[in-house]
Amino acid sequence: MSAHEDELLEARARMLAGHDMWSLAAEPALGFPGLTMSDGPIGVRGVHWSGDPSVALPSPTALAATWDTALARRVGALLAQEARRKGVQVLLAPTVNLQRSPLGGRHFECLSEDPLLTGRLAAQYVAGVQEGGVAVTVKHFVANDFETERMTADVVVSERALRELYLLPFEIVVKEAAPWGVMAAYNGVNGTAMSEHGELVNGVLRGEWGFDGFVVSDWFGARDTVGAALGGLDVAMPGPHTVYGPALAEAVRAGKVPEEVLAEHVARVGTLAERTANPPSPAPVDGAALAREVAARSVTLLRNDGVLPLAGAPRIALIGGLAKDARVMGGGSAQVTPERVVSAWDGLRAADLDVVYARGADPSDRLPALAAPMRAVALAEDGTVLGEFPTPDGALMWVGRLPGGIDPERLHTVVLRGTFTPEVSGAHLIAAEGVGEFRLTVDGEALLDGAVAPEGDDPFAALFFPAQTAFPRVWEAGEAVSVELAHRVRGGGPIPFVGFAVAHRDPRADADALIDEAVAAAAVADAAVVVVGTSKEVESEGFDRTSLRLPGRQDELVARVAAANPRTIVVVNAGSPVEMPWREDVAALLLTWFPGQEGGHALADVLTGAAEPGGRLPTTWPAVLADCPVVDVTPVDGTLRYDEGVFVGYPAWQKAGTAPAFEFGSGLGYTTWAYESAAHADSALAVTVRNTGTRRGREVVQVYLSPAAPDPDSPARRLAGFAVAEADPGATATVTIPVPDRAYARWRDGAWHTPPGDYLLHTGRSLTRTPLTTPVHRP
Secondary structure, X not given: OOHHHXXXXXXXXXXXXOOOOOEEOOEHHHOEOOEEEEEXXXXXXXXXXXXXXXXXXXXXXXXXXXXXXXXXXXXXXXXXXXXXXXXXXXXXXXXXXXXXXXXXXOHHHOOOOOHHHHHHHHHHHHHHHHHOOOEEOEEEEOOOOOOOOOOOOEXXXXXXXXXXXXXXXXXXXXXXXXXXXXXXXXXXXXXXXXXXXXXXXXXXXXXXXXXXXXXXXXXXXXXXXXXXXXXXXXXXXXXXXXXXXXXXXXXXXXXXXXXXXXXXXXXXXXXXXXXXXXXXXXXXXXXHHHHHHHHHHHOEEEEEOOOOOOOOOOEEEXXXXXXXXXXXXXXXXXXXXXXXXOOHHHHHHHOOOEEEEEOOOOOOOOOOEOOOOEEEEEEEOOOOEEEEXXXXXXXXXXXXXXXXXXXXOOEEEEEEEEEEOOOOOEEEEEEEEOOEEEEEEEXXXXXXXXXXXXXXXXXXXXXXXXXXXEEEEEEXXXXXXXEEEEEEOOOOOOOOEEEEEEEEEOOOOOHHHHXXXXXXXXXXXXXXXXXXXXXXXXXXXXXXXXXXXXOOOHHHHXXXXXXXXXXXXXXXXXXXXXXXXXXXXXXXXXXXXXXXXXXXXXXXXHHHOXXXXXXXXXXXXXXXXXXXXXXXXXXXOOEEEOOOOXXXXXXXXXXXXXXXXXXXXXXXXXXXXXXXXXXXXXXXXXXXXEEOOOXXXXXXXEEEEEEOOOOOOOOOOEEEEEEEEEEOOOOEEEEEEXXXXXXXXXXXXXXXXXXXXXXXXXXXXXXXXXXXXXXXXXX
């Protein structure tokens, strides 16, 4: 090999290796311009973890609750716009893993427990992004449906379950939307790591389905140079230390990786660059307006005794820590920093509702970031200022790339400085949040000067939930307080990382007094709106849940408020199922999921009737965790067995014969519907529904397929199609729902087969509320 040929080999190998946390470097000799990637799926964070505001959309579970593919496409278009604005060519989304167990910690980032609903929504999301000239990486391929030991665990799953459930959303997206990228999962499947799984990547994804895009590792997920190259992995992220680059070039020289394999990887990445090189300039999308629309459409009304929509000018007691300290997204890599967050308190007041507030109870004891703008000052060891950067609050997170082009080798200390003015007099708490060496100074007094050790050995906990060292201080309302938190940065890691915060909490009564205050406020109000939900310690990437109970004393709060006011409306602010022992004792129950930055406005729209709650459950909600037929998310000796086979989600509930609290597809609106007819022809079902209520509304028409003769080895019902219908009062709407041949097929003996015979199509508004039955014969 000549020197020139060797230089080209090195360049090709570098082209497939991360340059830093988020990018592939340009290789001029190969005509490769470089590429920038960014986390999604609810926004586009860009290359900076904080300090670069992004539109924050509702969680994927919220989007799935709309059951609206056209809306998903519009979401994709907005995300493409955000990516172009930030110079991003590749969006690391959507997540199409299934909600196999309600204990899955990243449940909120997936769409549904059903593969068809997941795949159809994700396909339109992908289409919207790619029409904007931005690539996606559909993830995590495949069976990454848990967080415990997710980087190393091996999933043992039958070929049938793999095909009918876990691969199916990916297959739908590939065939309907032709994605430009797929992300390989951390875990293994049946003994082989997914970053090296040639059978599934080269054989199924590329060979059977015709996928022509690139495959990228999950971050730090590629572990073996030769195995990854031969297994179909095109790009190993992040850099600069990966199994590709120099290691890949050496493997080619040694004959362990054929040159033609390297050439195929390079060609696919080159095609990616071509596809994203000249993005279009479509009409701009109003991000805040779309976030509000999606949030309102996702609100899922599960109970309503007539209290909603609110009529007249009622006096409302708004209750709950989450009503003011809104939780609008799940924890982990899905986090973005929006320019604003509209809480329930903000939204109801903006709607000119008569509202009084009582905290009642909180989902977490952690202090939130100080709600005041600050400045971050980066210093070298000799005190030289390397850069100054504004922060919208007291939280700082720099991951992978330091702002302002700061050299990580020179960075020694980062100082957060600011002034805030307390709104309430009394005993406040001020805290340093983070691990390492800190000096916290408040009004010139040093409260902390020393090292803070991590709590436990979970690296994700250290990243997203670091220790808080708190100090009580008595302050008067209206008197400014100066705060400075200096942190000595630990260097030497492969990825630059600086993360810490100034946290703060206003004076607070004790827990009993807070609940008593809320009950008293509810007792004299015309209606009580109680906002409850999960905390970031409960729902996040990096760990699974251990319980479905609401954290803290929120259940007690709801029960006591409902006893004090029969017109109690409960709003559940959670990305995935929670137990609701009081659900039969409240007047109305709404799920707002993680509603994104405009969640408070959307809630007000729904409560007042300006918008209809259009959501339907994309996953089954249990009464108690013990009822769930599939819960296991903990590997044993490094292995997680999917022994339930194809019985996941609502098929598992039907097989077990256990009634959940709310079944798959459930949800109420503000009008009523009659299902008048369903006619099958040409592999489609034409369904006519009539709006029998007094206001215009939307209905999610759902079609489920079952064999006429029950098969104990197959689900009793499986979602076969769906559509959204709209009509004025008294009017009808007809929707045509495709039911393709594949809907009848099952995986047997290495191929898809459709058993001949009689089938039934059940049409209605949820899994078992299906008033129309249509027979179909398959020869």
